[in-house]
Amino acid sequence: MLEVRHLSKVFFEQNDPQKPGLIALYDISLSVRRNEFVCLLGPSGCGKTTLIRIIAGLLPADRGEVLVNGNPVTSPGRDRCMVFQQFGLLPWRTVLGNVEFGLEIEGMGREERRDISRQYLELVGLKGFEDYYPHQISGGMQQRVGIARALSKKPDILLMDEPFGAVDAQTREQLQEELLKIWAKTDTTVIFVTHSIDESIYLSDRVVIMHSRPGRIKEEVAVELPRPRWEGDVKADPRFAQLRARVRESLRE
Amino acid sequence: MALNALEQQALVEINPSQAKPFRLTDYLRLVRAASVVLFVVLWEYFGRQVNPLFLSYPSAIVKACVQLLIAGEFQRQAIGSLGIYAVGLGAALVLGILLGLLMGRYRLAEYLLDPYVYALDATPRVALIPLLLLWFGLGAPAKIAVVFLSGIFPVLMNTFSGVRTVSGGLVDVGRAYGAGEGKIFTKIIMPAALPFIMAGVRLGVGRALIGIITAEMFTAVTGMGALLIRYSSAMATDKFFVPVIFLALLGVILSGAVEALQRRLAPWKETERAL
Numbered sequence: 001m002l003e004v005r006h007l008s009k010v011f012f013e014q015n016d017p018q019k020p021g022l023i024a025l026y027d028i029s030l031s032v033r034r035n036e037f038v039c040l041l042g043p044s045g046c047g048k049t050t051l052i053r054i055i056a057g058l059l060p061a062d063r064g065e066v067l068v069n070g071n072p073v074t075s076p077g078r079d080r081c082m083v084f085q086q087f088g089l090l091p092w093r094t095v096l097g098n099v100e101f102g103l104e105i106e107g108m109g110r111e112e113r114r115d116i117s118r119q120y121l122e123l124v125g126l127k128g129f130e131d132y133y134p135h136q137i138s139g140g141m142q143q144r145v146g147i148a149r150a151l152s153k154k155p156d157i158l159l160m161d162e163p164f165g166a167v168d169a170q171t172r173e174q175l176q177e178e179l180l181k182i183w184a185k186t187d188t189t190v191i192f193v194t195h196s197i198d199e200s201i202y203l204s205d206r207v208v209i210m211h212s213r214p215g216r217i218k219e220e221v222a223v224e225l226p227r228p229r230w231e232g233d234v235k236a237d238p239r240f241a242q243l244r245a246r247v248r249e250s251l252r253e
Numbered sequence: 254m255a256l257n258a259l260e261q262q263a264l265v266e267i268n269p270s271q272a273k274p275f276r277l278t279d280y281l282r283l284v285r286a287a288s289v290v291l292f293v294v295l296w297e298y299f300g301r302q303v304n305p306l307f308l309s310y311p312s313a314i315v316k317a318c319v320q321l322l323i324a325g326e327f328q329r330q331a332i333g334s335l336g337i338y339a340v341g342l343g344a345a346l347v348l349g350i351l352l353g354l355l356m357g358r359y360r361l362a363e364y365l366l367d368p369y370v371y372a373l374d375a376t377p378r379v380a381l382i383p384l385l386l387l388w389f390g391l392g393a394p395a396k397i398a399v400v401f402l403s404g405i406f407p408v409l410m411n412t413f414s415g416v417r418t419v420s421g422g423l424v425d426v427g428r429a430y431g432a433g434e435g436k437i438f439t440k441i442i443m444p445a446a447l448p449f450i451m452a453g454v455r456l457g458v459g460r461a462l463i464g465i466i467t468a469e470m471f472t473a474v475t476g477m478g479a480l481l482i483r484y485s486s487a488m489a490t491d492k493f494f495v496p497v498i499f500l501a502l503l504g505v506i507l508s509g510a511v512e513a514l515q516r517r518l519a520p521w522k523e524t525e526r527a528l
């Protein structure tokens with residue numbers, strides 16, 4: 001489904017475009033099956049956003065390639081959708097207008113995209129805030145608008161860059177559950193960046209651990225906990241604790 | 254959103270509208286109106302004591318205005334000036350915004366055009382008027398050219414810097430959701446740069462007004478500028494003030510209109526303002 005092959009990315013110095021400043025990614029290879037849920041975990045600055053932007057087609061790589069269903073990625077496509085770490089909301093559009101954006105670009109009619117957008121806003125718990133502007137709502141709410149916008153496009157591959165970073169713990173749990181339910185219902189493939197070990201284990205089939213300077217994949221940890229995970233208390237499962245210890249150990253080295 | 258039950262209850266307790274002492278800053282419009290009235294009254298009083306060759310006063314100006322309107326001279330000149338102004342300004346806005354967008358988005362366009370833009374912008378437009386008169390004669394084309402050159406640069410420069418400030422992040426959002434270059438322009442760059450563009454339009458509207466009057470004063474044949482020259486050489490200060498006040502009002506109205514348009518087009522900026 002998604003193949004990342006020997007991907008490398010170098011950033012150059014701002015004031016000297018000849019001088020390499022940083023190896024953001026070095027020889028990254030990753031293969032993701034259809035409907036798999038993969039979490040990227042790693043310290044700040046290890047290249048998670050860079051990797052996800054290359055997969056999205058927003059940034060060219062210096063070496064290697066990304067294949068989606070065997071086709072190389074050179075630009076953004078409708079099969080992939082992105083939830084931005086900095087929310088990426090358009091300040092001149094209302095909450096509803098922001099969710100509509102993706103569908104509008106696609107050319108969907110006004111009524112239809114409004115209906116769909118309202119549904120997804122309700123799903124992320126923002127019913128009643130349709131006419132607010134982004135700066136009038138909290139960071140966590142803005143982030144949920146970004147999530148609703150991405151979900152509304154029903155992409156094959158959902159790229160999520162720390163989508164729950166700015167929401168409170170309770171909302172976070174709710175959104176995690178919602179995301180898992182949506183994911184279970186569809187055959188979406190999810191690449192999910194997070195800083196939280198627990199979140200990565202709770203959500204994913206596989207935790208990909210990265211380290212920095214240069215940005216590399218250090219280890220992949222398969223998470224074979226039973227699904228659905230929102231029923232019962234998965235986090236109390238002894239296997240959960242083992243995985244947590246293992247991932248933490250790997251991050252620490 | 255409506256307040257929920259708990260919020261309602263809290264509201265009763267807080268009672269936010271209570272206990273507001275009298276502050277002059279709560280009556281700003283009234284203060285402004287009073288200031289204008291006071292000014293007019295003072296002008297009338299002291300103006301009457303000055304030799305009318307040098308200064309007129311409001312009631313005399315009103316009288317002169319009625320006379321000019323009845324004679325029809327004023328309207329004819331005003332309409333002539335406004336027509337030229339509209340054509341020149343329209344061209345300046347369209348081309349200014351277009352070039353500004355291109356130069357802001359494409360490095361190639363920027364480096365291709367910026368020597369001329371900066372050079373022309375730095376040249377005082379008055380310096381070019383004699384040349385333009387030489388090229389186009391004393392009629393409308395020369396004046397349109399002056400208005401155009403006066404109005405285009407503030408629009409172009411502001412649009413340009415507005416586009417430059419649009420963050421790459423916003424453009425990425427557009428691209429990530431499948432927008433091509435055309436939609437990036439219309440759905441990301443233009444709305445993001447809109448407050449800058451409107452600020453440029455507002456400046457351009459004022460500069461173009463200066464342009465038309467300067468040009469007409471040079472040619473001194475037709476238009477508001479010609480009237481100014483004619484009445485001042487005749488020392489008819491009461492008539493002289495008629496076009497002056499007309500221009501002042503026109504300037505205020507136009508910039509108010511642009512501001513109102515901006516508020517309509519960019520409501521998000523309005524709520525964002527701290528004061």
Ligand SMILES: Nc1ncnc2c1ncn2[C@@H]1O[C@H](COP(=O)(O)OP(=O)(O)OP(=O)(O)O)[C@@H](O)[C@H]1O
Nearest residue numbers: 011012022024043044045046047048049050051085
């Ligand atoms: N456009 C850029 N130009 C230069 N350097 C960049 C650019 N984008 C990212 N970098 C650098 O690349 C490295 C990786 O950045 P990236 O944003 O991918 O990290 P991250 O893993 O997402 O971090 P975080 O968890 O804090 O979001 C950082 O050191 C950053 O400074």
Ligand SMILES: [Mg+2]
Nearest residue numbers: 048049085161
């Ligand atoms: Mg990041």
